[in-house]
Amino acid sequence: MKTDDLIRALAADREPAGPKPHVALALAGAAGLALSTFLFLWLVPLRPHLGEAMQSWPFMLKPVAMGILVMAAAGAVLRLARPGVPLGGALRLAAVVPAIIVAALVVELMQVPRAQWLVKLAGVHWYVCVFNMVLLSLPILAALLFGLRFGAPARPTLAGAGAGLLAGSLAASLYVAHCPDDSPIFVAAWFTLAILIATGIGAVSGRRLLRW
Amino acid sequence: MKDREAQWAELMRAALAGDGAAYERCLREIAQALRPLVRRGLMRVGANPAETEDVVQDILIAVHLKRQTWDETRPIGPWIAGIARYKMVDAARRRGRRTNLPIEDFADILPAEGAPEAPSERELTRSLDLLPEGQRKVVRAIAIEGASIAAAAQALNMSEGAVRVALHRGLGALAKRHRDDA
Numbered sequence: 001m002k003t004d005d006l007i008r009a010l011a012a013d014r015e016p017a018g019p020k021p022h023v024a025l026a027l028a029g030a031a032g033l034a035l036s037t038f039l040f041l042w043l044v045p046l047r048p049h050l051g052e053a054m055q056s057w058p059f060m061l062k063p064v065a066m067g068i069l070v071m072a073a074a075g076a077v078l079r080l081a082r083p084g085v086p087l088g089g090a091l092r093l094a095a096v097v098p099a100i101i102v103a104a105l106v107v108e109l110m111q112v113p114r115a116q117w118l119v120k121l122a123g124v125h126w127y128v129c130v131f132n133m134v135l136l137s138l139p140i141l142a143a144l145l146f147g148l149r150f151g152a153p154a155r156p157t158l159a160g161a162g163a164g165l166l167a168g169s170l171a172a173s174l175y176v177a178h179c180p181d182d183s184p185i186f187v188a189a190w191f192t193l194a195i196l197i198a199t200g201i202g203a204v205s206g207r208r209l210l211r212w
Numbered sequence: 213m214k215d216r217e218a219q220w221a222e223l224m225r226a227a228l229a230g231d232g233a234a235y236e237r238c239l240r241e242i243a244q245a246l247r248p249l250v251r252r253g254l255m256r257v258g259a260n261p262a263e264t265e266d267v268v269q270d271i272l273i274a275v276h277l278k279r280q281t282w283d284e285t286r287p288i289g290p291w292i293a294g295i296a297r298y299k300m301v302d303a304a305r306r307r308g309r310r311t312n313l314p315i316e317d318f319a320d321i322l323p324a325e326g327a328p329e330a331p332s333e334r335e336l337t338r339s340l341d342l343l344p345e346g347q348r349k350v351v352r353a354i355a356i357e358g359a360s361i362a363a364a365a366q367a368l369n370m371s372e373g374a375v376r377v378a379l380h381r382g383l384g385a386l387a388k389r390h391r392d393d394a
Contacts, residue, residue: 001340001355003243006269009355010276011236015380017228017280082281083294152278154298211302212274212387 021081021151025144029074032143033170036136043132044178058182061104062191066173069097069195073166077144080159081151094165101192104184112183123181126190132178133194134201137164137171141202145209153210160206161199168198216241221288228279242275243268246296257304270299273387342389347382350375 001009018024053059072094079085112120123129144163153159172191181187220238227235250271251264274295282291340348353364354375361379365372 001269001351003265003269003272004240005355006272007236007239007243008358009351009379009383010239010272011232012354012361013276013376013380013383014230014232015376017277019280021281082283082291083278083298084290084292085283085286085294150280152274152281152295152298154294212278212298 018150021148022078024150025078025081025147028143028147029140029166032140032167035139035143036171037174039139040136040174040178043135046177047180050177053182056182058104058108058184059176061100061184062176062179062182062187063173065097065100065187066169066176066191068100069094069169070166070173072097073162073169076162077148077159077166080153080155080162081148083152083154101184101188105188108184112185117185120181120183120185121189123183123186123190126181126186129175129179129181130190130194130197133168133171133175133191134197135171136174137167137194137198138201140170141167141198141205145202145205148206148210149212152212153206156210157203157207159210161203163206164199164202165195167202168195171198216245217287217289220292221284224279224282224288225284228284239272239275242292243272246271246292249296250300253300254303259304263303267299267303270303270387271296273383274299277384277387343382343385347378347385350378351382351386354379 019027047053072090075093076087076090079087079090108120109117141164144167145160148159148163151159172195220241223234223238223241227238246268247264250267251261254261254263254267271292275292278295282288340351343351349368350364350370353359353367354361359367361372361375364370365375368375370378
């Protein structure tokens, strides 16, 4: 088929082009988040005295850091969904989060005696925390990847990683309402690990699923 | 050169609002601008420049199927360049070559030098042969014989709705034809 013929066929095709990528991503993301929220409430109890905890800075570190990460990752995913759109300031915003966590970690390490460091690191059950956060990220990640298929990510691996980062930070934000461990030592190690795992799963899936 | 991009943007906006003639013109002009760029890109990665038209067609199908991903508030040039670059890298990768296309080459997709380049002589009929019979007949009638939807429906004894769906699915299948063997 010659190119002129192809163009004639393309122009004749008036089937609707599908939803805009940001609409698809918003709807899919909301559905995934709703699913993960139900899963979270079914899986683990809310932490007691949640309102009181919100008065303390080590606790508040978690929602604040995760909130910034969610915003940065969401911005990145929306931009990566369209060809020819630069990433912009999303990475710089995301970089604020490790900076905050490292600063909190330094303060914590200066205040807590060395003998307590490992205890803080282990928390109540660090492996359950990591496992649950990764688990809760999966419905969101699946939904975001589905939404991204309505876009045209020119960098599928990176777009998948962005979706993983967003899913991981949303899952971690949910899990904050249960997680009994507030020490920055714990957060720096296990929140980071869980979010990195979600990001990695996103990158690998994006590479396979987001080609167009 | 910016004028041309602005003109494409205008044509594409009209196309998205349902103007078929503007759409055809827009795609033709984009194809013409892409041709020399794609040929140069293929030569640079050591691929066969005879595949130029094939890759141009891949890009046009992607532009069509992904037209909802153009943000109308943004310039259209980088959007087309992003799609073109993705499909070029894809073509180079299919040939098992590691490639690192410098992005500057695609930053501005407008051809620098003069005369428009004619498509290569090679006819790409094989792409239609991969379609299931129903879709192939519909795409052939509309693309090659230049039939309207209504005329194709009558000739093939199908409803117009069925012709529209077969055309759309056929174009989708053409977009996927490389994906499975990659």
